[in-house]
Amino acid sequence: MIQTTEQLTWIAADWGTSNLRIWLMADTGDVLHRISADCGMGSLTPDQFEPELMKLIAEHLPNGRTVPVFICGMAGAKQGWAEAPYTAVPSEPPNATTATRIKTKDSRIDVYILPGMKQKAPADVMRGEETQIAGFLAANPKFDGVICLPGTHTKWVHISAREVVSFRTFMTGELFALIADQSVLRHSTASSDWDAKAFAAAVEDAMSNPATLASKLFSIRAEALLHGQSNAVGRAKVSGLLIGAELAGARPYWLGQNIVILGEDGLSSAYQAALSAQGLPVPTVPSETMTLAGLCAAYLALESKPQ
Amino acid sequence: MIQTTEQLTWIAADWGTSNLRIWLMADTGDVLHRISADCGMGSLTPDQFEPELMKLIAEHLPNGRTVPVFICGMAGAKQGWAEAPYTAVPSEPPNATTATRIKTKDSRIDVYILPGMKQKAPADVMRGEETQIAGFLAANPKFDGVICLPGTHTKWVHISAREVVSFRTFMTGELFALIADQSVLRHSTASSDWDAKAFAAAVEDAMSNPATLASKLFSIRAEALLHGQSNAVGRAKVSGLLIGAELAGARPYWLGQNIVILGEDGLSSAYQAALSAQGLPVPTVPSETMTLAGLCAAYLALESKPQ
DSSP states (O other): OHHHHHHEEEEEEEEOSSOEEEEEEETTSOEEEEEEEOOOGGGOOGGGHHHHHHHHHGGGOOSSSOEEEEEESGGGSTTSSSOOOOEESSBOOOOGGGOEEEOOSSTTEEEEEOOOEEETTTTEEESSHHHHHHHHHHHOTTOOEEEEEOSTTEEEEEEETTEEEEEEEEOHHHHHHHHHHHSGGGGGTOOSOOOHHHHHHHHHHHHHOGGGHHHHHHHHHHHHHHHOOOHHHHHHHHHHHHHHHHHHHTHHHHTTOOEEEEEOHHHHHHHHHHHHTTTOOOOEEEHHHHHHHHHHHHHHHHHHSOO | OHHHHHHEEEEEEEEOSSOEEEEEEETTSOEEEEEEEOOOGGGOOGGGHHHHHHHHHGGGOOSSSOEEEEEESGGGSTTSSSOOOOEESSBOOOOGGGOEEEOOSSTTEEEEEOOOEEETTTTEEESSHHHHHHHHHHHOTTOOEEEEEOSTTEEEEEEETTEEEEEEEEOHHHHHHHHHHHSGGGGGTOOSOOOHHHHHHHHHHHHHOGGGHHHHHHHHHHHHHHHOOOHHHHHHHHHHHHHHHHHHHTHHHHTTOOEEEEEOHHHHHHHHHHHHTTTOOOOEEEHHHHHHHHHHHHHHHHHHSOO
16 A cells, blocks of 8 residues: 555546546556446535545545546536536547646645537537547557447547547437336346347347337337247347447448447447448457546646646 | 216226226216226236225125126236236227136126237237227228327227238337436426427438437437527427337338327327328327227127127
8 A cells, every 4th residue: 555655646537427436557657556436426416526536545645745636527527526618529539738627625636627529510429438539549549430439328439630520429328228127128128148149130120120119129028928038039139129220320430431349348249249240340449448548648648748 | 976876887997007097887888987096007916906996996886786897908918907818910909709707706896808919920019009999990980091099109000991900019108208207318308398399300300310319319418418408399309209210110000091190188299290290180089088989899799799
């Protein structure tokens, strides 16, 4: 612990709606220590952010010097710690120079919240993904193409010349959670198993006729009632139908494009399988690594900035 | 009360997932008394149905004779009072001759539960709507065309020669409730106002490109955050996008067809407006009247049946 305190140079944090992840960082870019907590933005009022953060990091802070803290995610939303106004596209992803600096009560920390990005028309917003994109571009500065970030609100992001040119959000992940866990389909989808064949067939089915989505979803319930369809098949079908409809709608973002999937393992694999069935072999990169890389890039930009 | 008891000939009931509606009927078809309760099928175990019913009707029952009770809806589901197995389409809607007769503890009632209808492929089911259809056909025996029954699970039902030929369910109403009240959009849709123009535009928008539904839905949140869009507009847009996507998917059911909408006022008006914008003036009939008419038709079939 004492060693961590001595080496601690700066702190990275991803403060989402449900969770907070913290990395205590050495100057070299090495992670000294990781901390996770469930004090997400959704459960806090603005004045609770600093005490919650200090509860988790205070014991690690050195005396006599100030540690920069770089935060991305929903902490910068209007209902968060302090609003970090969106950067409009087209633009490079935000870094320390566009961050919102927070006046803290404790002088041992110097807090920067990275802004999200916005698009005027079609109206769209992101908070958190822009930092993952910055991390990816730090390692792949010449990348030109589309980054797909699967999640609660999946993003398709067009990148050119290190800039976010345009993006579209599909609320596919949130729809999946609502439909599979809370609709009448929940009786036919509760399963920890997965049927990859049923998923692939449902992707194809929805891509060929996305308009009948609400009808094909109900059919999952009827298949269970009438033909004894298993819940593993039902669950994979809900996911396949929703992702298939999304792929049909996001076609301009992937057809003939250079694509990479940036996300967590399970959901990334589902998108990868769906795109692969369209003849697109797509590489994946892990989102947590990219988040940290993006926060590192933001910190480095601060360090190199004339003070 | 005594007069009701003397004239009471039979009882009609619509026992849904959330509510129970009862009509005490005179032989002439006149309604003597109405009763509503929130003891829906979803809150009862099979052995609770008879006591719940008796609690509501016992005081009205005559002594010395048995009163037939005709029930439609979810009381006949597998988890209901007793399973009334589905009638397969194509077929006339069920009536007393295909009803499931229940052995009751109290000999003053003779209970019949009307079955729902099922379709093998595409797999689909209904429970309750078939009785409304029977009611409509009792008054319109020569109707040939499509009945649209808007609701939690909207049905499009193809009728020919008094038979249900085929049908499709779209879970549009349930999706609306989940998205407007429980998703991230709830912050941008909570309103008792309604914007008819925004609804109409959203219907058009979704009909022209239903695949981007999950993206256009998220845009409602972004429009509120970035451009201050009102919740009345947001709510109407969610409804318009979902109904527009449904109309695109249900096109074979309404294009060039003779259509009638059978449902409750508010939702029927929304579907009527959406279809009217497609150049289809569609009449509406009220669902409660049709439910009762369908139960009456079932009762009359029992009366005319050789005992």
